[in-house]
Amino acid sequence: MAETMRSGCPINLSMETLGDRWSLVIIRDIMFGNRRHYRELLSRSEEGIASNILADRLKKLMERGLLTRADDPSHKQKAIYSLTEPAIQLLPVLAQIGAWGRRHLPTTPELAIRAQLLEEGGLPLWETFMAELRHEHLGTPLPPNHEPVLPRLTAAYEALANCA
Numbered sequence: 001m002a003e004t005m006r007s008g009c010p011i012n013l014s015m016e017t018l019g020d021r022w023s024l025v026i027i028r029d030i031m032f033g034n035r036r037h038y039r040e041l042l043s044r045s046e047e048g049i050a051s052n053i054l055a056d057r058l059k060k061l062m063e064r065g066l067l068t069r070a071d072d073p074s075h076k077q078k079a080i081y082s083l084t085e086p087a088i089q090l091l092p093v094l095a096q097i098g099a100w101g102r103r104h105l106p107t108t109p110e111l112a113i114r115a116q117l118l119e120e121g122g123l124p125l126w127e128t129f130m131a132e133l134r135h136e137h138l139g140t141p142l143p144p145n146h147e148p149v150l151p152r153l154t155a156a157y158e159a160l161a162n163c164a
Contacts, residue, residue: 017064018090022049022057027066027087028094031133032114032153036080037072046111061087082137091133092126095119110160114153125149 005016018024025047029035035044042054049057058081061067066087072078098115101107107115118125129149134140 017066020057022047022053023061023066024090024094024097025049026054026057026061027083027090030067030081030083031087031091031094032150034136034150034154036082037078038081039078041081066090083133085134085138088130088133088137091130092123095126110157110163113156113160117153117156121149 006012018027025045026041026049029041029045033040033044035041038054038058041058042049042051045054058067058069062069066084068082068084069079070082072080095115095118098112099119102112102115102119118129128143128147131140131143131146132149135142
């Protein structure tokens with residue numbers, strides 16, 4: 001069933017696709033938390049998403065071409081969610097939202113560190129991380145001399161989380 005959009009404005013269309021309370025949080029958790037299974041997305045969400053909302057948003061994100069779902073070869077009853085290219089291209093948007101939030105809202109150090117590192121790294125870091133995400137989610141080869149980004153972001157988060 002096709003949705004009726006209010007207008008053809010690119011900002012409006014983006015907000016109609018991503019502007020609900022949970023869609024970008026789910027993409028964030030898959031992108032930065034490497035949470036690829038439903039149970040991980042449900043139980044490890046800092047924001048406490050409800051199971052019915054998670055199921056609905058995953059379905060909508062798949063319908064909108066931002067996620068794919070595949071059977072997990074290691075467990076017959078599990079599925080793996082993967083980012084698509086359009087979702088991976090949201091990384092700069094998420095980096096900018098994180099930078100804005102750090103400047104204007106009362107963030108916590110451990111949850112703000114990844115946004116800080118992304119802001120400081122700028123476009124070169126974003127491009128490196130997007131190549132890493134493409135490798136992990138789409139199976140593309142890594143560029144030569146690739147220096148992994150996600151482990152650096154995770155280590156910075158864990159260092160601060162363990163101090164809290």
